[in-house]
Amino acid sequence: ILDRPRNAPTRTALGVAWITAYFIGLVGGGNDLWATHFHLSLNAISWFVRIFFFAGPVIAFIVTKRICLGLQRRDRDKVLHGRETGIIKRLPHGEFVEIHEPLSPGQLHTLTAHEQYKPVELGPEVDENGVKRKISPVQKVRAKLSQGYYGENNQIAKPTAEEYKEISEGHGHH
Structure with missing residues (x-):
């Protein structure tokens, strides 16, 4: 229960899908007020609710899950490569690279302490x-x-201690 939402993408996506269905139901329940206050067609609102009561949660589930997996990927890269410093360095052969700074032990713990x-x-x-x-x-x-x-x-596999050690001691760390 105390996991970060990004570390439980399916659970988070199910929650967002449920909230989406609930709010579409609220819109449907107040369709007369929506129609009178915003000068909309009552039939158009009813059709919107009919379609999006079923399509909205599916779309919300897919989008939320993709966002959570993307955030997991970003956390994994941050653990393995460190935080971006904004310092650009030009290498002797002409390549430009950004210098990364290793994360503090507290930040590493926050990003890797979840169960998989x-x-x-x-x-x-x-x-x-x-x-x-x-x-x-x-x-x-x-x-x-x-x-x-x-x-x-x-879920995106969290980096192992061996992967972290290999990258932080190896040549892949700028």
């Missing part, structure tokens, strides 16, 4: 003795929901 949960897996269909395992429909649904919530393309 793994999706629930069903496991093998047959155990080590060759006995077929019974998988209930509830277990199948749980695994599918878990895959959709925590699976591939639902």
Whole structure:
């Protein structure tokens, strides 16, 4: 619950989708007031609500999830390469690079302290003795929901200590 919203993109996107549906419902509930105060057609508002009550949350979900994943990518790059200083340096062969400054331990902790949960897996269909395992429909649904919530393309892997050490000690750090 205390995760940063960007570190739980599916949960954040579901929340934004719900809020979008709620506000579209509020617009629909007050469509007569919207029509009289803003000189709009009551039928146009009703059609807007009919369409966007279903399309709005889907669009909001996709946009929010993409924003959260983009923020995760930015955090990952910031941890690996440091913060931009605004100082431009010209290298001997003519290339211009921006100098990066390493993050403080507190900033590193803030950007990397979150849990990255793994999706629930069903496991093998047959155990080590060759006995077929019974998988209930509830277990199948749980695994599918878990895959959709925590699976591939639902979070950006946070940098490992080895990656950080390799970049900060290596040649890739300006």
